[in-house]
Amino acid sequence: MHNSGPRIEVIPGRHLVGCTANSVVVVSNRGEDELNSGSSTAADLAALLDLVRDAVARDGAQPAKLVARAATEWAIARGDDVDFGVLVPAGDGIGVFLRGAVTAVLPEGEPLRGSDAGFTVDRVVRGPLRAIGLFVDDAKPAIPAEQGVSAVAEGVLPGSGAVLWFTPPIAAAPPVEASDTRLDRTELAASAGARVRGFVCPAGHLNDPRSPMCAACGQSVDRTSQSLIEGIRPPLGALLLDDGTSYPLGADCVIGRDPARSEPAQRGLVPIRVDDSSGGISRAHSEIHLVDWDVIVVDRGSTNGTHVRMPGQQDWHPVGAQRRVAIGRGTEIMIGSRVFRLVGVNG
Known part of the structure; x- marks a missing residue:
């Protein structure tokens, strides 16, 4: 300054x-x-x-x-x-x-x-x-x-x-x-504006055509009398870390203990650095991709793997190296000893 x-x-x-x-x-x-x-x-x-x-x-x-x-x-x-x-x-x-x-x-x-x-x-x-x-x-x-x-x-x-x-x-x-x-x-x-097709709520927010409620304001979305329109995709919720830190999902990202210098970051993925005292997180551990209205988790072949727990389930399931798993709101993602949860734009 x-x-x-x-x-x-x-x-x-x-x-x-x-x-x-x-x-x-x-x-x-x-x-x-x-x-x-x-x-x-x-x-x-x-x-x-x-x-x-x-x-x-x-x-x-x-x-x-x-x-x-x-x-x-x-x-x-x-x-x-x-x-x-x-x-x-x-x-x-x-x-x-x-x-x-x-x-x-x-x-x-x-x-x-x-x-x-x-x-x-x-x-x-x-x-x-x-x-x-x-x-x-x-x-x-x-x-x-x-x-x-x-x-x-x-x-x-x-x-x-x-x-x-x-x-x-x-x-x-x-x-x-x-x-x-x-x-x-x-x-x-x-x-940069990833463009998607969706329905708008009464307040004008663009929404996933599969959703009956607006993700931004909670109003009901009329999916019967309006046509799909194309617009810029809003953030698809946020990743909420176990310490309360929130990472809004506006673009693809790479998660790890030192992801900023990784190959995905050089390709333009947003690096999210996570500290882990257990030593179980790789330098570039997992990727999150936004595909149309879906959030996709990919394990990058990390040493200790990436695990997900779907809403309402007790067991964790491995993602598998280079496998793509679609997740919804409430899904938890475990990387090393740290846990993220996918939440809506309003938490």
Whole structure:
């Protein structure tokens, strides 16, 4: 992050902008005539600002990774479509986290659009950088030609977005994908947009055509009077580790004790690193593949194997080396002494 911190300018508008710890959060006003402390938009902004403050308290130099994890989990638990964006320090760059109709604008190059992603956009932007803007998609977002006279360090204001100005600019460095291996690549891969056919619920969420209930909001899905439509597949639930850590499934992944340098990770699978004191987990132990609406477990020929226990069953069953096993919600996966459970998007 830039040593002196950015100068934050809020651009007037009807949405909400929060500033704290050299970071900015923008939340779209979803049709509320009056924004006050009791509005849902204000409550969402307050929750996201708390996530940022907690991340900065835990890692003041590079809180972007923690913000990405917490914001993704918050969005999944929130259930409905909240449009928001976060700009947060990320070492020598700026972490950009977007969900929905929110856009990050750079002085040069293509903007980063939350609406282009299957779930979220999670990137780190590096220099040269004199400014970066974060805007709700009401109109074509743009960074002003010159800095305004106002500046905000801490607080909440109505606005269409905000601009972080850097003086002097952040030095040049090659743009890179966010380095967090748990969620950053997951959501970037999801943004590539695996397209599937399904039915939509009354709230507009795309669902598995075999499911009578919406996985995102729980509403009933009419599967008789509507036609299948094609859209970007949402995350197919999450892997919940035995310590409570949640890994949303937005893309294929590889699980192991050191999967980041493995061949599957080099092919683009999202690495999920799991510690195991028993020594029973291989470097790249198992893979999870998303095929249409199905979640598939594959053992990579690991020394100790991968085992699954289907919902309601007592016994564990080996997957078998290089075998593909489809699993559903509630299925447990044992790798070494660690256990994952496949849960829905709302846990």
